[in-house]
Amino acid sequence: MNLDRLMSKHLTRYFDGGRTIPEEKLQQLLKFLRSTPSSTNIQPNHFYVLATPEGKARLAANLGERFQDNGEKILNASHTVILTTRADLPESHLDGVFAKERADGRFADPAKQELWESMTRDFLSLRNYQYKDVYHWMEKQTYLALGLTMMAAAELGIEAMPLEGFDPASVDRAFKIRETGHTTTVLLALGYPDPAKVYSSPVSRFDSDQLFTFL
Template sequence: MSLSSAAKTRYTTKAYDANRKIPQETIDDLLDLLRHSPSSVNSQPWHFVVASTDEGKARIAKGTDANFAYNEPKVLNASHVVVLCTRTDMTEDHLNAVLEQESADGRFANDGARATQDNTRRSYVSLHRYEQKDLQHWMEKQTYLALGTLLLAAAEQGIDATPMEGFDFRKLDEELGLRGKGFTSLVLVSLGYRSDKDFNATLPKSRLSEEVVITRL
């Protein structure tokens, strides 16, 4: 499937066939694409928790108690569920880890290039931490870039998906011990195959017209 076709045909799945599972090779490919998502100055301020077992999905479903019970079946019946998490701070350890990985991957021709990349990334972190005072929001925006990558990649592979902000992040953070690891849950994505009961599958896709959303200069 072309990316254009994937974008035009994908939709938010409302009900899953609990008996169908994504092949391991396919889920591994999706997670690899997720890991390679773009981020501002290659900051990669994210972590991804993946549940494929009934026990794992039940733990994530604890975040859909009470006000978000309508999302519980989408978690429990999906083949896999991914919790996209964002760092609670851009720590020195993380900045150093990213820099060392870039160096190991051969991105720097010399020490000067390494120093320039390090200084540039730190300048953006300082800008958002001290001047714009929106560091958490900036990091969350990078995680949403990863969300877009996952949704489009899933559609291209013929996998149905449901992004969900409707969950109690405090409960889920506690259940998964995320805060102690320096992360907080941001958005859930269920992955799998639609059920025959999915009413949204037969509805036409609706977007504002090109004239409304695109200005050509």
């Protein structure tokens, strides 16, 4: 990965509508997305991968009135992923996580798995009843998956553009997402840049002395 290039480039606002991510690369990226870690291994996500013109058009048409300008990005992207997060955390989800960990042999010693499950329940009880931020906490996991996948895309030579400019209620309605117990958190457009419209101005970020404290 060329970190110097990554540090000096703008995110891609204009995709080349004529280029598609090769299937093998896409599958590698999705395999990576599937592997991204989450706190307590809670895995609160479902991902909608829009690969067809129809899928992308449905999303572009349902971003909400204020966010029409993001439509073109989605239509010209090779693929766009809708990253959704569970709207709540029912016991059945936790049961599913633990059952999969057991099936995958996450802990060789069953006693360790049991200890892990009880520690996870304690932690979730804190989030539920003390910090009262379960949904916010789950969405933070979604953003971690987003960021890591942006880096993986760079490694594969794919441009990845996160989009928060959309109305989640509208996107949820268009793809019947609430019916699954999830809600839309963020979008990720993937593809290749339109070479005629790549920004070449400097990237603007705060200076290091404002950002870092060394102790």
